[in-house]
Amino acid sequence: MTKILIVNPNTTASMTETIGAAARAVAASGTEIIAVTSAMGPVSIEGYYDEAFAVPGLIQALLNAPDADAAIVACFDDTGLDAARTAAHFPVVGICEAALVTAGQIAKRIAVVTTLPRSIVPLEELVRRYGYAERARVTACDVAVLDLDKPGSGAEAKLEAEIARALDKGAEAIVLGCAGMADLPQKLSRKFGVPVVDGVAAAVKQAEALAGLKLATSRRGSYASPGVKKYTGLLEEFAPSDPSLRGA
Amino acid sequence: MTKILIVNPNTTASMTETIGAAARAVAASGTEIIAVTSAMGPVSIEGYYDEAFAVPGLIQALLNAPDADAAIVACFDDTGLDAARTAAHFPVVGICEAALVTAGQIAKRIAVVTTLPRSIVPLEELVRRYGYAERARVTACDVAVLDLDKPGSGAEAKLEAEIARALDKGAEAIVLGCAGMADLPQKLSRKFGVPVVDGVAAAVKQAEALAGLKLATSRRGSYASPGVKKYTGLLEEFAPSDPSLRGA
Amino acid sequence: MTKILIVNPNTTASMTETIGAAARAVAASGTEIIAVTSAMGPVSIEGYYDEAFAVPGLIQALLNAPDADAAIVACFDDTGLDAARTAAHFPVVGICEAALVTAGQIAKRIAVVTTLPRSIVPLEELVRRYGYAERARVTACDVAVLDLDKPGSGAEAKLEAEIARALDKGAEAIVLGCAGMADLPQKLSRKFGVPVVDGVAAAVKQAEALAGLKLATSRRGSYASPGVKKYTGLLEEFAPSDPSLRGA
Amino acid sequence: MTKILIVNPNTTASMTETIGAAARAVAASGTEIIAVTSAMGPVSIEGYYDEAFAVPGLIQALLNAPDADAAIVACFDDTGLDAARTAAHFPVVGICEAALVTAGQIAKRIAVVTTLPRSIVPLEELVRRYGYAERARVTACDVAVLDLDKPGSGAEAKLEAEIARALDKGAEAIVLGCAGMADLPQKLSRKFGVPVVDGVAAAVKQAEALAGLKLATSRRGSYASPGVKKYTGLLEEFAPSDPSLRGA
Amino acid sequence: MTKILIVNPNTTASMTETIGAAARAVAASGTEIIAVTSAMGPVSIEGYYDEAFAVPGLIQALLNAPDADAAIVACFDDTGLDAARTAAHFPVVGICEAALVTAGQIAKRIAVVTTLPRSIVPLEELVRRYGYAERARVTACDVAVLDLDKPGSGAEAKLEAEIARALDKGAEAIVLGCAGMADLPQKLSRKFGVPVVDGVAAAVKQAEALAGLKLATSRRGSYASPGVKKYTGLLEEFAPSDPSLRGA
Amino acid sequence: MTKILIVNPNTTASMTETIGAAARAVAASGTEIIAVTSAMGPVSIEGYYDEAFAVPGLIQALLNAPDADAAIVACFDDTGLDAARTAAHFPVVGICEAALVTAGQIAKRIAVVTTLPRSIVPLEELVRRYGYAERARVTACDVAVLDLDKPGSGAEAKLEAEIARALDKGAEAIVLGCAGMADLPQKLSRKFGVPVVDGVAAAVKQAEALAGLKLATSRRGSYASPGVKKYTGLLEEFAPSDPSLRGA
CATH class of the missing domain: 3.40.50.12500 (Rossmann fold)
Structure with missing residues (x-):
């Protein structure tokens, strides 16, 4: 065990x-x-x-x-x-590190979609430290962490719109950039037809x-x-x- | 299954x-x-x-x-x-990729010890492609792949000497840079007191x-x-x- | 001789x-x-x-x-x-290497225009390996290799549109990213008023x-x-x- | 004021x-x-x-x-x-940032000499984040912070030996990598004939x-x-x- | 004195x-x-x-x-x-170096706004040499140096439009990329609500x-x-x- | 003609x-x-x-x-x-650029051997600008330019010693880092058994x-x-x- x-x-x-x-x-x-x-x-x-x-x-x-x-x-x-x-x-x-090393073994170009814009730079610093700066872009869907599962917050629509933008720009896989999104990868993967990696899993x-x-x-x-x-x-x-x- | x-x-x-x-x-x-x-x-x-x-x-x-x-x-x-x-x-x-992502989660500075010097540059190119160029150094112990388990080839002594050199230069974990070394990690880890990662495992x-x-x-x-x-x-x-x- | x-x-x-x-x-x-x-x-x-x-x-x-x-x-x-x-x-x-070292001696910023989007990442990896990652961007005009000289495929128009986009984003010279484009550089160079480098030449x-x-x-x-x-x-x-x- | x-x-x-x-x-x-x-x-x-x-x-x-x-x-x-x-x-x-931006305006190649080897990697991460990775090397003189001003600890001799090694390897200026060394720059600068920058100053x-x-x-x-x-x-x-x- | x-x-x-x-x-x-x-x-x-x-x-x-x-x-x-x-x-x-090291201590992402497009690449080379390539983007407002203070040249409007674009793309501070803009930082800082750094100051x-x-x-x-x-x-x-x- | x-x-x-x-x-x-x-x-x-x-x-x-x-x-x-x-x-x-692009097509790792130590950093900056920083190391043989062909200056012995050191450290080809060495490549290439590239040629x-x-x-x-x-x-x-x- x-x-x-x-x-x-x-x-x-x-x-x-x-x-x-x-x-x-x-x-x-x-x-x-x-x-x-x-x-x-x-x-x-x-x-x-x-x-x-x-x-x-x-x-x-x-x-x-x-x-x-x-x-x-x-x-x-x-x-x-x-x-x-x-x-x-x-x-x-x-x-974050686990999600990157996982996504990096099934795709060359990765988009990390996080919550608030203020987190973009801290995550970019992590991504660089882990060695994925040339392969992973960080973007934000502009939803506060605690709004992620609030009904009526529009959080999911914003997240999906950001994923669509990332795929347009060449992303081959998506990493969900917040532990609060841990329930979404299957659904999003089916919707967009690309691997979607949740960091917790x-x-x-x-x-x-x-x-x-x-x-x-x-x-x-x-x-x-x-x-x-x-x-x-x-x-x-x-x-x-x-x-x-x-x-x- | x-x-x-x-x-x-x-x-x-x-x-x-x-x-x-x-x-x-x-x-x-x-x-x-x-x-x-x-x-x-x-x-x-x-x-x-x-x-x-x-x-x-x-x-x-x-x-x-x-x-x-x-x-x-x-x-x-x-x-x-x-x-x-x-x-x-x-x-x-x-x-190689698996060994690096694994070693990278238990150590900041990694030494990859491979067989022949001619493999150093190809491995350096891999290490860079995977994003570990700032964290991992590649060295060779100058043993041909098929000599690795030949009795009397002195292979193990050469490998150990190279590991010792890498630790002196600041390596915090060792990655064995050849599938033919897959039987050695436990023994080497005990000997040197640092994590030794075999790529196959x-x-x-x-x-x-x-x-x-x-x-x-x-x-x-x-x-x-x-x-x-x-x-x-x-x-x-x-x-x-x-x-x-x-x-x- | x-x-x-x-x-x-x-x-x-x-x-x-x-x-x-x-x-x-x-x-x-x-x-x-x-x-x-x-x-x-x-x-x-x-x-x-x-x-x-x-x-x-x-x-x-x-x-x-x-x-x-x-x-x-x-x-x-x-x-x-x-x-x-x-x-x-x-x-x-x-x-590819020949085209980059040539273009790099007559321009600081280079656009490599290739055929299919699936080739962008492999070429970006080459560009980085050769040391031109900071100077050269890779884009695709979305034409299959064997369609390049098919009449009615619209290949040339797509290629020209992609070149125009690259120049707008700051490219100073164009590299044609497919051996099948080897007959086009003079014509394109005249049209766009910038050096156009074919890899074969x-x-x-x-x-x-x-x-x-x-x-x-x-x-x-x-x-x-x-x-x-x-x-x-x-x-x-x-x-x-x-x-x-x-x-x- | x-x-x-x-x-x-x-x-x-x-x-x-x-x-x-x-x-x-x-x-x-x-x-x-x-x-x-x-x-x-x-x-x-x-x-x-x-x-x-x-x-x-x-x-x-x-x-x-x-x-x-x-x-x-x-x-x-x-x-x-x-x-x-x-x-x-x-x-x-x-x-650290202040010392690097200062040293960087009077020298091209910088050596940061810190206390314990365990601090080398954290400082290398800082140096990279600040953009000085190509210009600054980090080394340690192997003295604990609180031993720096203990009489008889041999701290100063170790520090000077490390500075000498760094100059041999091409450093043009020295940055003292610990606030506890703030009293030493003038003395060391005179001794070695190069700029020595203390972070506090x-x-x-x-x-x-x-x-x-x-x-x-x-x-x-x-x-x-x-x-x-x-x-x-x-x-x-x-x-x-x-x-x-x-x-x- | x-x-x-x-x-x-x-x-x-x-x-x-x-x-x-x-x-x-x-x-x-x-x-x-x-x-x-x-x-x-x-x-x-x-x-x-x-x-x-x-x-x-x-x-x-x-x-x-x-x-x-x-x-x-x-x-x-x-x-x-x-x-x-x-x-x-x-x-x-x-x-340029002074402006970057200053802006880098109050912001993580910097936009350098210069005069003519032909200066973008030379400044990008400087920015990279100083170690700010990952943090600073260079753009041009397309105004000749000697037009900066010519009444009726539209220079200030062009500069402000370029600053607005840079902020939209994530800049946290602005660096004015020409000595001829040395009289503008206070006014622009008030207008845009971000630090504006003039190199001369x-x-x-x-x-x-x-x-x-x-x-x-x-x-x-x-x-x-x-x-x-x-x-x-x-x-x-x-x-x-x-x-x-x-x-x- | x-x-x-x-x-x-x-x-x-x-x-x-x-x-x-x-x-x-x-x-x-x-x-x-x-x-x-x-x-x-x-x-x-x-x-x-x-x-x-x-x-x-x-x-x-x-x-x-x-x-x-x-x-x-x-x-x-x-x-x-x-x-x-x-x-x-x-x-x-x-x-310099010509020598690097030439050597880069016949070897992966290059040593540039120049005259005085003061030229190392300026050449390292060039090497980086041209994109060869990961492949080329710059060293100096400590001979003044005008001493290169002075009989009795010991220049050639110093140059050869530096080349030997560079090969020991993994160089696969040598670039002669001064126009005043333009008469030496054939002789040195024969002696060391590796390509030696003169920039003028x-x-x-x-x-x-x-x-x-x-x-x-x-x-x-x-x-x-x-x-x-x-x-x-x-x-x-x-x-x-x-x-x-x-x-x-």
């Missing part, structure tokens, strides 16, 4: 449910999905500021699950992914892959465990302790 | 066995591995010329397996991968991922099915026929 | 004639042009699959002409160019240049002669033999 | 003193330097994990200083810089520049003010409120 | 006045601005040819001002900047920064002082003499 | 002789080589400053030869090449190519003819006049 922890790094529990359901729908028979909601921070993550304040809750959720075999950060900004990898005793997968498979290969995050170089040191104030409890004491 | 076809695009059956064993060792419980040897072409693939002549045998093996759920090209040059994707009715995974997981997500190669743009047309001479039989006749 | 072999790597003899005529029109007085049609493979090359199956016929044509001073691969995908360079005893020029001059400088393909590194080894099945005859036996 | 707030985002007050002194030493006559120590988080910032937990304290310090004309984040990782820019009512300068000048030009962070696109929304738990107080209420 | 020399490398004195006024408007209280007009060369600099012939006049002006603390080349092509840096005894700032601050930090151009590597040698003909007087004789 | 003008942009006539001889040695039978020495400027071109002052003499030489079919700028910095292209009525070839062939294809520099965009305007002072005579008056 492989235990995969999915952390929704925002505090909106209904979104965690959508995410958990999408994850379970694609999980292998031997995979257990544990979807948790962050206990602190923003109700949705839109832009650099929200991102920064979502990290402590994310890390807390990871540290509270010492027996997971792999974990997923279920926000398309891959919020706090690098910090999470240094902290967790198991591999950690980001849904893609991340479940990447997490199963890393767990199945018994691969752990490298401790050499940039992902070395945090050095033991003192933290003060509100965040005191997050001070890195001796990893050998934490069972690493 | 997921059926994964692994094609060894060279004609050396003993290498297919190593590959098949490595694949089965990591396959999920519901995965059937079918490892086949190419029926025509070079006994090993070293450089651009061998690569070109390995493609027809690879394509033939793919077309002979219409009921696979996914396939793997088991040569680290990802020989003929683009042609394979346009031809096959199922997703096709390359072991990584590709099994990526193939399971694509099959599990029911994602097919995009038919829009560069991976469109080959247009129906006449081929002549020796290669006549490979002429693309109407895909609807082939059950696509 | 310099002997330049031009191989049309598709099997359509009428296209070889267009290519041969374009080559002879620009050849220096001391240059003999030998235009040959591939004896096996696809009637036209459109996309990755056709490309792969055009390579054996191309290599055969090169090996059958041991006394050439230089050769040209006359398909804009530069089909099999790397394999050809390792195999031939004389330098080999690709028409450009390649003749690059082949004359390399032959005139007595430069051979480097045998150090990635273009080393293929190692002597066994090939089996349909492609057995292509097995690399001892180059010293082939007069290299 | 221009008020420049310098936030040391770690909690080590002695380091704030070094930083404040270095800042005052280069400040213009009309500039007031206010150096503050973060009230929460790690005692030193080494790697992704520490970085993440330094952000809330940094943001708090910025929000507590509504009347500054510009601010500086005084950690060479430019910790939380993007979040800081969306939150603050005044421009915010990072010492450079940032004071960039902050004076932005304040003097009355330029504010753009609110269009990625640096838009955080949307008003609820934050929960430990970090509740950081919830973005209506900027008009905050006097923006 | 800091003495900043601003050289207008074209010979149009009225433009020097605009430039000098813009510089004085932002100079710190302790800064003296000395604006000089080149004594030889083109009346305006538009394209590579004019650029080349503006360099001797620029160098002459720099060599005539041995007691400056820093200098500015006030043409947005950063005409002759590299040569100027090797020749001058004080740091030299280019207005930005350069004054960068010059103050370098002078304040007592940083000189590196003499190691590419900016080494010109070797002493003979020049002949018209340009004889520019022959590099022994720098120790020139008080360096 | 094709007339090719070679301008040595430095004023050392003995170097023009070496260059002219190298050019004639490879020129086609129908090619006339006219080698001229610049009438003003530096005796050798080493670094940005010399480069700038070599341009007027170069342009003068080009304007004095209205009936050439093509021209070559015979300094490896491609001194003033862009300005030359806008000014001349015939195509202009740079020896390569440029003759590129000039023959452009002339043979009747291709002219594009007048659209960045290479548009200089606008008619006034120049003053020493350089007055270089003012662009109406091209129709100059017979363009």
Whole structure:
């Protein structure tokens, strides 16, 4: 049995449910999905500021699950992914990175369609960091994260219009750029006749892959465990302790 | 049950066995591995010329397996991968690409250690195409492919020396740059204390991922099915026929 | 006397004639042009699959002409160019690469106008590999290769419309992205008032240049002669033999 | 009078003193330097994990200083810089970015010498993001941040040895890659005969520049003010409120 | 007192006045601005040819001002900047580079709006050299330099239309791409509600920064002082003499 | 008969002789080589400053030869090449660009070996601009230009040592990075067993190519003819006049 922890790094529990359901729908028979909601921070993550304040809750959720075999950060900004990898005793997968590596194996040109325009540049930075800048374009359908499943918000029509524009410009596959869109890929794929990749589903498979290969995050170089040191104030409890004491 | 076809695009059956064993060792419980040897072409693939002549045998093996759920090209040059994707009715995974996307999720800086120096530039071109040029360096341990498992060839010592050099220069994870090294990752990982990724194992997981997500190669743009047309001479039989006749 | 072999790597003899005529029109007085049609493979090359199956016929044509001073691969995908360079005893020029290096010496921004949209991405990959990604854009006029000279196909009007669009977006010179357009550059250049470069003509001059400088393909590194080894099945005859036996 | 707030985002007050002194030493006559120590988080910032937990304290310090004309984040990782820019009512300068733009105007090739090897990759990512990847190399002298001014730690000798190596490899100017080195540039510049740039000093000048030009962070696109929304738990107080209420 | 020399490398004195006024408007209280007009060369600099012939006049002006603390080349092509840096005894700032490093600290995506289309490619080359190619787009408003302040030329309307287009495409800040626009930033910034950066003003601050930090151009590597040698003909007087004789 | 003008942009006539001889040695039978020495400027071109002052003499030489079919700028910095292209009525070839496009067709990895270390960065900038940054490394053998053919200077031994180092690091072909090395390629190629490309010889062939294809520099965009305007002072005579008056 492989235990995969999915952390929704925002505090909106209904979104965690959508995410958990999408994850379970694609999980292998031997995979257990544990979807948790962050206990602190923003109700949705839109832009650099929200991102920064979502990290402590994310890390807390990871540290509270010492027996997971792999974990997923279920926000398309891959919020706090690098910090999470240094902290967790198991591999950690980001849904943006997972979606890109998946789409990249079935298509040469990719469109990432996200929610608000303010997220375009942060996602472009991720796309470049992951090496997909020449292959993936980022666009926004101009819908707030929490409006995605609000009836009457027109969200789906806006998303579909943006997908159509991306295909016109040469996209060969679509990546849905928000964890809140995790229930849509099948429907959109049928409608547009191209692969549509949801990051949550893609991340479940990447997490199963890393767990199945018994691969752990490298401790050499940039992902070395945090050095033991003192933290003060509100965040005191997050001070890195001796990893050998934490069972690493 | 997921059926994964692994094609060894060279004609050396003993290498297919190593590959098949490595694949089965990591396959999920519901995965059937079918490892086949190419029926025509070079006994090993070293450089651009061998690569070109390995493609027809690879394509033939793919077309002979219409009921696979996914396939793997088991040569680290990802020989003929683009042609394979346009031809096959199922997703096709390359072991170089699979190894890079896997290593990239557990380490920031990667060393790819291949066999002969003549393969460095072709692999650098792949690494760049996949978007890992800033993160992955390619080096060679100067061992011919078919010497890898010859007793007394000194192959393993040369490979280990090259890995040590790569770690000194900042590599955080190692990718083994030849399908013939598929039996070595655990041993090397223990020895050097860093993740060591074998492309065959990584590709099994990526193939399971694509099959599990029911994602097919995009038919829009560069991976469109080959247009129906006449081929002549020796290669006549490979002429693309109407895909609807082939059950696509 | 310099002997330049031009191989049309598709099997359509009428296209070889267009290519041969374009080559002879620009050849220096001391240059003999030998235009040959591939004896096996696809009637036209459109996309990755056709490309792969055009390579054996191309290599055969090169090996059958041991006394050439230089050769040209006359398909804009530069089909099999790397394999050809390792195999031939004389330098080999690709028409895409030749067109880009030529256009790049008379203009800073280049538009490559090719036939079908499915060829855009393969050509973008070539353009990037050759180092022209920042300077050259690839577009398609949506005409099949074999329709280029069909009366009533509207091919020329579509090509001209695409050129006009490219100039509007800042192109300073046009590269014709298909060997089948080799008869058009003068006419289009007069019409649009910008340099129009045909790859076949450009390649003749690059082949004359390399032959005139007595430069051979480097045998150090990635273009080393293929190692002597066994090939089996349909492609057995292509097995690399001892180059010293082939007069290299 | 221009008020420049310098936030040391770690909690080590002695380091704030070094930083404040270095800042005052280069400040213009009309500039007031206010150096503050973060009230929460790690005692030193080494790697992704520490970085993440330094952000809330940094943001708090910025929000507590509504009347500054510009601010500086005084950690060479430019910790939380993007979040800081969306939150603050005044421009915010990072010492890594400031050092690079300064060094880039007096030299073509730059070496950034930082403390621990684990910081090399995070800094390389910054350097790339800022556009200096082709011009700046990052190396480490293998000294922990808090050992920099410990007598007997051998820190200075290690730093000098690393600078010498960088000059041998072609560096034309040196950037000191840690705020804790702010007292060293003059001495090192004299010793090696090349410009040595300290990020703190450079940032004071960039902050004076932005304040003097009355330029504010753009609110269009990625640096838009955080949307008003609820934050929960430990970090509740950081919830973005209506900027008009905050006097923006 | 800091003495900043601003050289207008074209010979149009009225433009020097605009430039000098813009510089004085932002100079710190302790800064003296000395604006000089080149004594030889083109009346305006538009394209590579004019650029080349503006360099001797620029160098002459720099060599005539041995007691400056820093200098500015006030043409947005950063005409002759590299040569100027090797020749001058004080740091030299280019207005294009200064504008980019300034805008880059308050916005992620930048639009550079210049005068004539023929300047787009030269500026794109600068932008790439400075490392801003992924962040800054260059466009032209199609107004000749000397028409910028001609009443009735429609120049301002064209410039504003181009700015509006750039913002629509995602620009977060505007850089004015000609020294002749130095009087417009405040007005345009108010109109469009985004930061508008003028290179002259930005350069004054960068010059103050370098002078304040007592940083000189590196003499190691590419900016080494010109070797002493003979020049002949018209340009004889520019022959590099022994720098120790020139008080360096 | 094709007339090719070679301008040595430095004023050392003995170097023009070496260059002219190298050019004639490879020129086609129908090619006339006219080698001229610049009438003003530096005796050798080493670094940005010399480069700038070599341009007027170069342009003068080009304007004095209205009936050439093509021209070559015979300094490896491609001194003033862009300005030359806008000014001349015939195509202009740079020896650095010509050498790179030539070497790039016979090798994947190239080493450019130049004279002084100060030229490395300027050449790296050229190499990047031409698109060869991923394929070509620049190194220096630390010999001054005018010492290249001085008996007893040890120049040749230093050059050979540098070539050996470059081959060890993976170079597949060598480009000689100074016009003053034009007499060495055959000898070095024999010694090292790899292609050695001299820029002067390569440029003759590129000039023959452009002339043979009747291709002219594009007048659209960045290479548009200089606008008619006034120049003053020493350089007055270089003012662009109406091209129709100059017979363009």
